[in-house]
Amino acid sequence: MAQEERARFESYLDRLASQLGHADRREPLRAYLTGLLLSGDRKSVEPMAAKIDPRHVQARHQSMHHFVAQAPWDERSLLASARDYALGALERHAPVAAWVIDDTGIPKKGHHSVGVAQQYCGARGKTTNCQVAVSLSLVNTTMSVPSAWRLYLPEGWARERSRRRAGGIPADVRFLTKWQIALEQIDALLADDLPRAPVVADAGYGVCTEFRDALQARKLSYAMGITSQVTVWPPDAQLLPAALWKGIGRRPTYRRPGPQQQPLSVAAVAQGLPGNAWQTVSWREGSRGRMSSRFARVRIRPAHRDRWPEPEWLVIEWPKNEPEPTRYFLSSVPAEAALDDLVRLIKIRWRIERDYEELKDELGLDHYEGRSWRGFHHHGVLCIAAYCFLAAERARLSPPEPVAFLRPAAVPRGFRPRGAAVAARAS
Numbered sequence: 377m378a379q380e381e382r383a384r385f386e387s388y389l390d391r392l393a394s395q396l397g398h399a400d401r402r403e404p405l406r407a408y409l410t411g412l413l414l415s416g417d418r419k420s421v422e423p424m425a426a427k428i429d430p431r432h433v434q435a436r437h438q439s440m441h442h443f444v445a446q447a448p449w450d451e452r453s454l455l456a457s458a459r460d461y462a463l464g465a466l467e468r469h470a471p472v473a474a475w476v477i478d479d480t481g482i483p484k485k486g487h488h489s490v491g492v493a494q495q496y497c498g499a500r501g502k503t504t505n506c507q508v509a510v511s512l513s514l515v516n517t518t519m520s521v522p523s524a525w526r527l528y529l530p531e532g533w534a535r536e537r538s539r540r541r542a543g544g545i546p547a548d549v550r551f552l553t554k555w556q557i558a559l560e561q562i563d564a565l566l567a568d569d570l571p572r573a574p575v576v577a578d579a580g581y582g583v584c585t586e587f588r589d590a591l592q593a594r595k596l597s598y599a600m601g602i603t604s605q606v607t608v609w610p611p612d613a614q615l616l617p618a619a620l621w622k623g624i625g626r627r628p629t630y631r632r633p634g635p636q637q638q639p640l641s642v643a644a645v646a647q648g649l650p651g652n653a654w655q656t657v658s659w660r661e662g663s664r665g666r667m668s669s670r671f672a673r674v675r676i677r678p679a680h681r682d683r684w685p686e687p688e689w690l691v692i693e694w695p696k697n698e699p700e701p702t703r704y705f706l707s708s709v710p711a712e713a714a715l716d717d718l719v720r721l722i723k724i725r726w727r728i729e730r731d732y733e734e735l736k737d738e739l740g741l742d743h744y745e746g747r748s749w750r751g752f753h754h755h756g757v758l759c760i761a762a763y764c765f766l767a768a769e770r771a772r773l774s775p776p777e778p779v780a781f782l783r784p785a786a787v788p789r790g791f792r793p794r795g796a797a798v799a800a801r802a803s
Contacts, residue, residue, distance in 0.1 A: 381769065388765050391461060395453040404443035405758075407436065412739050412762040419740020419759075444744075444758065445751035455525065455757045456568065459514075462521040462764035465771035467571070469518040474721060475565070475596075476513045476520070477558045477577040478728045479528065481506040482742040489747045490543035493530040499736075509756065510554050512561040513728050514570065519767055520727040522735075522760045523570075524561035527752055528554055544748040554580065555587040562594070572596065574709060576725055579603050582706060585680065592708060599691075599707035599721050604643035606704070608676040608690060613637050639679035646692045646701045649674065654694060657716050659723045669695050671719055678706065687711070691718060735759055 389409070393402040411424025421444065425437040466472070481497030483506045490507070497506040512524040533539050534551035552560070558581060566572075575591055575598040582588070582600030591598050640648075649672050658668040676690045686708075693703040705722050707713075735741040739762050744755040 384769070385765065388461060392454055392457055392761060395457050396447075396449045398449075401443060401447060401449060404439050404447075407440055408444060408758050409762050409765070411440070412759060413766070419743040420745045441746075444754045445746045445748060447754075448750075449754075451525075451753045451757040452564075455523070455760060458757075458761040458764040459521055459523045462519075462768045462771075463514060463523075463570075465768040466514065466516055466519050466521055469771060470516040472514045472571040472573045473516045474514075474573050474576045474599075474724050475562065476515050476725055476728050477510070477561075477575065477581055478513070478725065478732075479508050479510045479554055479580070480732050480736075480741075481508050488542065490545065490749045490752055491527045491529050491533055493532065495530065499742075507752070508554075510557040510561070511728075512558065512565065513731060514565075514573070515576075515724055515727050519771055520731055521764060521767065522731060523565060525753065525756045525760060526557050526561065527749065528552075528557060542747075544750055546749065549749070553584075555584045559587065559590055562591075562596070566594065574599055574707075574721060576600065576721065578725065579704075585678070588678070588706070588708075597708045597710075599705060599709060599718065601722075602642065602704045602706050604641060604701070604704055606642050606706075607639040607679040608642055608645060609637075609639050609679055610645060611675050611687075613677070642676075642690055642692070642704045643701065645674065645676065645690060646672070646694065646704070649692075655715060656696075657719045659716075659720045660726070667723075669693050671715060673715055673718065675711065689713075689718065691715075691722060731763070735763055739763055 389402065389406050392409075393399070393405055396402070396405065407428045408424070411428050412419055414424075414427055416423060416427060421441045422433070422437050425440055426433045428440075429436040463472075479498070481495070481499050481504075483497055483500060483504060484492045485505065486492070487505070492505060492507050494503055494505055495508055496502070497504045497508070500506070508528040510524075510526050510528055511522055514521045514523050529545070529549065529551060531551050533543065533545070534549075539545075558577070562575065575596050577598070577600045579601035582598075582602045583606060588598060588600070653672040653674070654670045655672070656668055657671050658666050660667055671691060671693050673689050673691045675687045677685050677687055689705075689707040689709065689711075691705040691707060692701050693705075694701040707718060707722070709718060709721070732741070739759045741756060741759045744752060746752065746755070
């Protein structure tokens with residue numbers, strides 16, 4: 377590191393160390409972050425200790441292992457400190473454009489690491505033996521900041537006391553679906569008064585009506601993938617008055633469609649659109665040039681069991697050379713949002729995929745060899761802390777990214793961040 381970079385790194389270490397509870401944890405923090413940032417094919421504890429202190433590998437290994445696997449520091453506080461550090465750099469370039477929810481799989485060979493099970497692993501593109509973690513990142517047109525990290529605990533692990541004891545799972549940790557984990561992460565960011573922005577996620581989250589309803593209850597808009605089987609009421613659906621009250625139970629207030637009307641799958645809606653509904657939209661530069669596809673959108677209402685929802689956008693992607701539409705999205709952004717802005721918002725998830733690539737390939741997110749709940753979260757958060765330092769360093773450059781990424785997703789019209797400034801949060 378150059379002298380100025382080293383000084384910033386030391387200041388960053390001081391910032392993070394203030395969240396650890398004991399001053400003697402600063403040195404293992406320094407060693408662990410340094411090990412993650414150094415080059416090397418393996419970022420588990422022993423190889424990092426050998427690089428950091430080759431003359432005292434065993435002692436350094438013990439210190440770093442105790443720090444990550446056993447020391448009772450709060451990873452959420454450390455992550456919040458790292459997040460705000462990088463977020464200050466992010467907001468100097470552009471406002472937060474989206475809160476992006478995603479999950480990632482970490483393949484495992486054995487069956488004893490906490491949370492490991494046969495489940496879908498995006499890294500492998502199939503169901504395999506792995507751990508899965510849910511994350512939430514704040515994203516804008518120039519960079520992204522991972523801001524939450526939590527292991528998904530399958531029901532078998534959550535129920536079995538012996539596995540819970542072996543994995544060191546805290547007593548207050550219960551089974552939550554991935555969307556419930558994401559909602560807890562969103563609530564934590566709202567409590568921290570972070571700049572609000574639309575929530576973006578793939579179909580694993582978008583198909584869940586309860587999740588979308590929960591976001592609307594929190595006054596958060598969204599743009600999320602859905603499957604072709606999701607049903608909606610078309611724009612011309614007409615409502616009848618609420619059913620007559622029979623004097624028993626709650627008075628009916630739900631207006632319902634007429635008896636001849638049925639909800640349609642979004643695939644059926646797409647097939648019924650006229651040819652002039654489809655437009656070619658570009659969203660960013662890729663490694664092979666400008667990325668573009670054909671899109672259409674239509675105002676619909678999601679088919680809801682017990683209420684008549686407000687209108688939303690159904691966005692459909694149908695590449696020109698494909699026999700049928702390939703992707704569907706629901707979005708509650710304002711009706712006046714332009715199609716190209718909406719597409720760029722939907723496509724902003726590409727940044728998170730790149731985050732995971734760097735976190736795994738360069739910073740060893742998936743290299744941790746311990747088996748405990750605490751160690752898994754400590755290691756993941758330390759990897760994110762290393763990433764936040766790198767992201768803030770890149771943001772000092774102008775432009776902060778290679779030329780290929782100079783035209784990423786734009787902030788949709790009508791969306792502006794709210795909440796206290798990062799400087800106020802950090803003071």
